[in-house]
Amino acid sequence: MHKPLLYKLLLIGACMFAFTFALIPFYSVFCKLTGLNGKTANSSAIAATTVDLQREISVEFLATVDKSIPWTFAPEVPRVTVHPGEVRVVNFRVENLTSEAMIAQAVPSVSPGQAAQFFKKMECFCFTQQPLQGKESKLMRLQFYIDPALPAETKTVTLSYTLYRVVAQ
Amino acid sequence: MSTNEHSATAHTDHDHAHHDHKPGGGITRWLYTTNHKDIGTLYLLFSLLMFFIGGIFAMVIRAELFQPGLQLVQPQFFNQMTTLHGLIMVFGAVMPAFVGLANWLVPMMIGAPDMALPRMNNWSFWILPFSFTILLSTLFMDGGAPAAGWTFYAPLSTKYSGDSTAFFVFAVHLLGISSIMGAMNVIVTIFNLRAPGMTWMKLPLFVWTWLITAFLLIAVMPVLAGTVTMVLTDKYFGTSFFDAAGGGDPIMFQHIFWFFGHPEVYIMILPAFGIVSSIVPTFARKPLFGYESMVWATSSIAFLSFIVWMHHMFTTGMPVTAELFFMYSTMLIAVPTGVKVFNWVATMWRGAMTFETPMMFALAFIVLFTIGGFSGLMLAIVPADFQYQDTYFVVAHFHYVLVTGAVFSIVAAVYYWLPKWTGVMYDERLGQLHFWCSLVSVNMLFFPMHFVGLAGMPRRIPDYALQFANFNAFISIGGFLFGLSQLIFLAVIFKAIRRKGVKATDQVWEGAEGLEWTIPSPAPYHTFETPPHVK
Numbered sequence: 221m222h223k224p225l226l227y228k229l230l231l232i233g234a235c236m237f238a239f240t241f242a243l244i245p246f247y248s249v250f251c252k253l254t255g256l257n258g259k260t261a262n263s264s265a266i267a268a269t270t271v272d273l274q275r276e277i278s279v280e281f282l283a284t285v286d287k288s289i290p291w292t293f294a295p296e297v298p299r300v301t302v303h304p305g306e307v308r309v310v311n312f313r314v315e316n317l318t319s320e321a322m323i324a325q326a327v328p329s330v331s332p333g334q335a336a337q338f339f340k341k342m343e344c345f346c347f348t349q350q351p352l353q354g355k356e357s358k359l360m361r362l363q364f365y366i367d368p369a370l371p372a373e374t375k376t377v378t379l380s381y382t383l384y385r386v387v388a389q
Numbered sequence: 390m391s392t393n394e395h396s397a398t399a400h401t402d403h404d405h406a407h408h409d410h411k412p413g414g415g416i417t418r419w420l421y422t423t424n425h426k427d428i429g430t431l432y433l434l435f436s437l438l439m440f441f442i443g444g445i446f447a448m449v450i451r452a453e454l455f456q457p458g459l460q461l462v463q464p465q466f467f468n469q470m471t472t473l474h475g476l477i478m479v480f481g482a483v484m485p486a487f488v489g490l491a492n493w494l495v496p497m498m499i500g501a502p503d504m505a506l507p508r509m510n511n512w513s514f515w516i517l518p519f520s521f522t523i524l525l526s527t528l529f530m531d532g533g534a535p536a537a538g539w540t541f542y543a544p545l546s547t548k549y550s551g552d553s554t555a556f557f558v559f560a561v562h563l564l565g566i567s568s569i570m571g572a573m574n575v576i577v578t579i580f581n582l583r584a585p586g587m588t589w590m591k592l593p594l595f596v597w598t599w600l601i602t603a604f605l606l607i608a609v610m611p612v613l614a615g616t617v618t619m620v621l622t623d624k625y626f627g628t629s630f631f632d633a634a635g636g637g638d639p640i641m642f643q644h645i646f647w648f649f650g651h652p653e654v655y656i657m658i659l660p661a662f663g664i665v666s667s668i669v670p671t672f673a674r675k676p677l678f679g680y681e682s683m684v685w686a687t688s689s690i691a692f693l694s695f696i697v698w699m700h701h702m703f704t705t706g707m708p709v710t711a712e713l714f715f716m717y718s719t720m721l722i723a724v725p726t727g728v729k730v731f732n733w734v735a736t737m738w739r740g741a742m743t744f745e746t747p748m749m750f751a752l753a754f755i756v757l758f759t760i761g762g763f764s765g766l767m768l769a770i771v772p773a774d775f776q777y778q779d780t781y782f783v784v785a786h787f788h789y790v791l792v793t794g795a796v797f798s799i800v801a802a803v804y805y806w807l808p809k810w811t812g813v814m815y816d817e818r819l820g821q822l823h824f825w826c827s828l829v830s831v832n833m834l835f836f837p838m839h840f841v842g843l844a845g846m847p848r849r850i851p852d853y854a855l856q857f858a859n860f861n862a863f864i865s866i867g868g869f870l871f872g873l874s875q876l877i878f879l880a881v882i883f884k885a886i887r888r889k890g891v892k893a894t895d896q897v898w899e900g901a902e903g904l905e906w907t908i909p910s911p912a913p914y915h916t917f918e919t920p921p922h923v924k
């Protein structure tokens with residue numbers, strides 16, 4: 221007599237467990253679409269048509285290396301000042317401190333989070349995996365502009381990269 | 390608390406050949422029992438034990454914070470103490486206490502002979518000691534117990550946690566299964582076993598609040614299970630749910646955790662509303678004011694609890710629209726909660742009130758829980774929250790709602806129904822002493838935390854700036870006194886279990902109404918085997 225109700229309740233529980241895992245893809249799609257949480261698009265943008273010479277935006281760069289990978293990683297300049305719409309190139313230097321070949325992937329994050337969707341990357345080393353031979357070093361290229369639609373109250377945008385080791389599957 | 394004497398008396402006139410729940414002797418009686426009263430007793434005693442263990446951890450925290458600087462423990466151990474204190478009190482003390490009360494009272498209140506699924510009931514209790522043994526055993530392992538806080542934010546619980554994480558996850562899985570089974574049992578019992586004439590709108594409020602709580606449990610305990618599962622696979626099996634390296638996001642952890650976490654705080658307070666709604670009318674000798682509005686208020690609080698979780702995350706960076714939405718939805722909860730408080734006050738209005746210990750705790754609940762609610766409203770204000778976030782103000786807030794709220798209601802419930810369980814009146818003098826000692830010390834303990842929090846003292850840190858020294862010494866003294874006061878409670882319970890006291894009448898309290906007060910005190914081992922008729 222109690223079984224039908226019990227099974228319904230079990231079903232609710234199972235659905236909620238599944239729902240928890242469904243939240244993960246839902247959340248990343250939601251964040252990508254809205255640019256929330258500093259997630260930037262992972263593909264190249266086309267250049268802007270206008271340059272707003274009236275405004276200046278300070279763009280700061282942070283480079284962090286995860287403890288999983290003994291490399292050095294740093295931007296060539298810590299900060300640049302750009303006009304919205306103006307295309308700029310900034311190089312990041314990486315060096316593999318080990319004598320072993322390794323692959324790395326840089327994961328970007330923009331702060332403040334609301335600025336993420338206005339940070340347009342035309343070319344970025346973070347789109348692909350970066351292999352380095354042992355003791356090798358190289359310059360990695362980032363070409364970007366700030367969308368002129370960036371809200372007026374935002375004067376500083378910080379782009380932070382964390383470099384992670386990619387272990388071949 | 391029903392002991393072997395029942396096997397001699399209450400059992401002779403029943404035929405139990407086809408049942409497996411005849412109380413045997415010794416330990417097997419408790420291991421194999423499927424009787425809701427036995428299981429209720431087990432839950433309550435277990436939660437009492439956990440209350441003291443979690444309390445000892447709190448004493449370690451307060452002893453370390455008695456003076457600035459590091460005196461007694463290392464920061465890592467301090468973190469283990471805050472983590473275990475939170476986990477034990479939430480999942481080991483408060484929740485099992487409410488389940489114990491539900492076991493004892495729901496069948497008696499709705500005129501049912503037992504819980505609907507008695508064997509599952511046995512199982513859901515006996516999982517708990519294993520779960521908490523696993524959790525507490527981590528204290529003796531290399532690297533110590535989990536130290537990421539009871540909220541176990543990633544990456545603290547994934548990348549930077551010790552090897553005890555696996556034990557922690559397994560313990561949470563077990564207690565989650567236990568809670569879900571307990572909740573299902575409550576729902577099935579209330580749906581299917583109500584006595585004839587016990588219509589929905591005649592259910593005692595304790596039953597109503599527990600029904601809604603049980604639905605919350607079934608909705609969010611699986612989310613907690615999912616969260617710890619992700620922590621487990623992130624740490625040991627190379628997934629990256631919360632790890633940016635693999636495309637995951639640590640903020641995602643907070644979303645999932647608080648999607649569970651906010652309904653969880655209502656799981657710990659809705660049954661308390663039910664308890665206070667039972668006690669206040671008894672000692673005011675008036676029926677509860679606004680019964681129907683109480684039911685609706687409880688339901689709307691439960692619904693709202695699912696759309697406020699991001700108020701825990703205002704400082705993680707979110708669009709202004711989201712901050713406004715979660716600010717207003719959070720404040721909206723004050724409306725149904727206010728309805729309840731006004732109903733309790735209106736119930737007392739012009740009542741013939743007396744102030745026995747359960748009433749004193751219920752009154753303290755109403756005042757102090759409301760203070761906790763007000764500081765919650767302050768925390769809901771986004772710009773203010775940027776200052777309060779992660780300070781002792783937050784600690785003060787949730788201890789007002791959980792200690793002077795949930796715990797006080799449980800203590801009130803124990804005093805209120807103890808005569809029904811044991812058949813003797815508890816020692817009123819000791820009860821009043823316990824109340825006044827607790828009331829004074831708990832406010833010494835938690836009220837000054839508001840001020841040190843506003844002044845910027847961060848939570849979860851074993852050391853603090855010198856300017857907070859006097860306040861913290863005072864808070865710690867309050868903490869020790871509150872801890873000691875609970876020994877009086879222990880003495881009261883011990884005396885009642887030993888049947889030392891005046892014999893209680895069936896109705897116990899002059900103004901008490903409801904089915905549980907129509908049966909003898911102590912409640913016989915089996916009650917309502919033929920359902921009563923409710924007019």
Ligand SMILES: [Cu+2]
Pocket residue numbers: 650651654697698700701
């Ligand atoms: Cu909340």
